[in-house]
């Protein structure tokens with residue numbers, strides 16, 4: 001990867017992936033693309049940036065040409081809960097946008113495209129525990145259907161057209177830099193904000209909703225590792241399971257309570273997001289990723305909770321939204 005374009009660089013993953021790629025490949029070689037939302041200043045000042053709407057083929061092509069891009073991280077997506085309420089937008093971004101990125105890459109000499117998939121690519125008919133890498137996938141959400149499309153299209157472009165498309169099925173991502181706002185697993189980030197800012201959190205998922213999750217540093221490692229994996233070892237391409245930890249809202253609340261004894265949790269269930277969560281796996285079998293590119297997660301529930309509390313407390317103190325602060329926090333789209 002010599003010259004990388006990160007599309008969707010303002011998102012929960014993008015704002016953390018861009019600095020890591022710039023560290024790995026040189027700041028001038030990583031172009032961050034924003035759309036609708038402005039990139040944070042630290043990303044704008046540290047390297048090249050542009051604006052790309054993936055629903056417009058011409059804009060994707062123009063960015064690939066202008067910056068002579070040879071690798072793309074395609075992170076633009078409408079996430080699970082939002083996609084259920086905005087089908088038309090989700091279809092344009094997740095389906096047409098994906099097609100535009102793949103076709104423009106093919107036509108403009110891009111060698112590699114990384115497209116994250118998700119646990120949402122599975123459905124209620126998939127085996128629930130330790131879901132195999134290769135198994136039945138009949139998702140029941142627009143977002144999940146778009147993720148299966150991404151995997152199959154990625155494998156097709158790789159096998160038939162020679163475009164090297166790779167991807168990992170990420171679980172819910174927990175992070176402290178940018179906030180998710182439209183996924184089903186967002187509670188696992190919001191709960192930390194609730195704990196620090198109010199000492200309380202009301203979960204929209206039931207206390208026993210068990211889901212696979214991952215701390216952001218591991219998600220970034222999964223994306224960069226799969227991107228750099230030796231192609232001679234790969235049997236899979238755009239559809240690798242990656243597993244890290246699984247927990248319920250009640251278990252996460254207990255882990256936070258162990259560090260903040262006054263923290264309390266309540267429940268007010270959102271039927272739409274509960275329904276989506278109930279259709280997803282409990283955990284993933286990631287033996288293919290382990291065998292083909294040596295994937296191993298580094299964080300578990302306890303080490304993640306420690307790191308989250310430490311970093312989020314420091315960040316909220318800085319922006320003045322912690323206890324006593326009065327600024328509104330950024331609401332990112334996720």
Ligand SMILES: NC(=O)c1ccc[n+]([C@@H]2O[C@H](COP(=O)([O-])OP(=O)(O)OC[C@H]3O[C@@H](n4cnc5c(N)ncnc54)[C@H](O)[C@@H]3O)[C@@H](O)[C@H]2O)c1
Nearest residue numbers: 008010011012013035053054076077116118170173333334
């Ligand atoms: N965050 C998670 O928990 C999670 C879990 C599994 C998979 N993923 C996948 O990882 C990728 C990144 O997710 P994220 O959490 O950063 O999402 P996010 O919602 O935080 O960010 C999405 C990004 O897409 C951009 N975008 C939306 N419409 C666009 C358009 N028309 N043109 C260009 N850009 C557009 C937004 O500006 C934003 O930068 C997605 O493919 C998502 O499906 C995320």
